Amino acid sequence: MVAGTENSKSYGQILKSTAIFGGSSVINIAIGIIRTKILAVLLGPAGVGLMGMYSSIMNTTSGLAGMGLSSSGIREIADAEASGDAIRIASARQALRLATLAFGGVGALSLLLLCLPISKGVFGDAKHAGAVAWLSLGVAFSIFDGSQGALLNGLRRINDMARASIFGSIVGLAIASALIWGLRERGIALYLVAVTVTSYTVSYYFVRRLRLVSISADFIKIRSTINTLLSLGAVFMLSGLIYRGSQLLVRLIIVRTLGIEANGIFQAAITVTNIYLGLVLSSMAADYYPRLTGAASDQKLSNQLINEQTEVALLLGGPLILGMLAFAPLIIPLFYSAKFTGAIDILRWQLVGDIFKIVSWPLGFLVLARGMKRWFLLTESLWNVFFPIIVWVGIRRFGLGVTGIGYMLCYILHLCVMYLVAKWTNNFSLTLKNHKILLILVTLAVLTTLAAQSLAWLGYGIGLCAIIGFGWYATRSLNSSVGDGIAVRILLKFRVLLRLTNR
Secondary structure, eight states: OHHHHHHHHHHHHHHHHHHHHHHHHHHHHHHHHHHHHHHHHHHHHHHHHHHHHHHHHHHHHHHHHTTTHHHHHHHHHHHHHHHTOHHHHHHHHHHHHHHHHHHHHHHHHHHHHTHHHHHHHHHSSSTTHHHHHHHHHHHHHHHHHHHHHHHHHHTTOHHHHHHHHHHHHHHHHHHHHHHHHHHGGGGHHHHHHHHHHHHHHHHHHHHHTSOOOOOOOOHHHHHHHHHHHHHHHHHHHHHHHHHHHHHHHHHHHHHHHHOHHHHHHHHHHHHHHHHHHHHHHHHIIIIIHHHHHHTTTOHHHHHHHHHHHHHHHHHHHHHHHHHHHHTHHHHHHHHSOGGGTTHHHHHHHHHHHHHHHHHHHHHHHHHHHTTOHHHHHHHHHHHHHHHHHHHHHHHHHHGGGHHHHHHHHHHHHHHHHHHHHHHHHHOOOOOHHHHHHHHHHHHHHHHHHHHHHHOHHHHHHHHHHHHHHHHHHHHHHHHHHHOSOHHHHHHHHHGGGGOTTOO
16 A cells, blocks of 8 residues: 555656646747747748757857766755755855856857867858857856756756746747848847847746755865766756757758758757657656656666656647647648648658657656766767767658658667666666556657648548547546546646745
């Protein structure tokens, strides 16, 4: 009875964090639809493609200069908080703040000085050097914002993180509308910078509201903590650099082979995927990762947490994936415009790949929680190496659609590798129930995809049946794990987002 109660509480905690972040993601998606619609109508595929290139430059630079502090900071803050040592907590906070200030400044200065060669290397001319120079501000504030997010995440301030996300999206919508409306393509770089500044300002506000005990941290502890942050952060940085470099390389291949408009189509599919997937995966980084870090030394407990998180993610994400698969022809024009219909098939194959991504992500956090630096770098590099290779080999023969197929194949490979690593290092095995859910979901997703590619009305029909059937199965499964009235529980947890002015 006690074990059953503990399992119920664990599932309840997962559902609580998922409901809060899922609820904030629903709001963000609604805002995102409006924002991307404005960008698509005002800029067109070429403008969206240019924004993708600018974004890749800024993200690659911030990933390199940030030294992975936003990720290693979460682990360090979570460890310090779990220890209950006030001096260690203060040292971790100050070390993270000092390190991000230093590396944020270095990153911004580096991009500013290299704006001309970067413009020539990426675009083939110097016309974009001014815009790249503006992006240096975005690099600095992106790194600063990462430290604020790491502090909130490490302390598991889930409500504050969700509220910050909502406020940031609302302000970002206003900024996007004003800048792109008035400046068109000339406002893209300013828009990207303004988004990072806004995100930092909002997260800083919530950090300032925390009633943290003020204790003078020991200098030796601060220096030691900075070394720890940089040691693990360097691995995150390399991994993030490989990922961003991979994304930039893929975009270069697309632009050089098919043109800037084709990159706009690819950018549209990736953006839609990232927006909706936040509903499922955001809670992992916010609540599951700190919890798993605290249980990393307990093999049985950590394996239980992985299976529980995987089960909930599949059950909650399944209907969403099936719905996106079936109604992609309606969703893409809704987000963008009729000019972006080429993104539909790409999105569908990405959605099938996301099923495997949902399963591999909890396993990836195990490697992080246990501080297995080399394994983390190796497993993350596999996806980012094979994806550009598949695109480069297949783009001339199969066209832009190879990006969706390659995305799916790479996540199948990633899941296989992560499962073997978890099996070897933690004696992990996926439960029979999770195997069953995965098989059902993949089967329904493939059937929906094939039907939709054959006849639109058939895809809608089979997709709708799949959504209803899997939704019924998911509700029954969650009720058996947590108890009856799961919908009411989720709505009650989501209510906290409406109390934006309360702590």
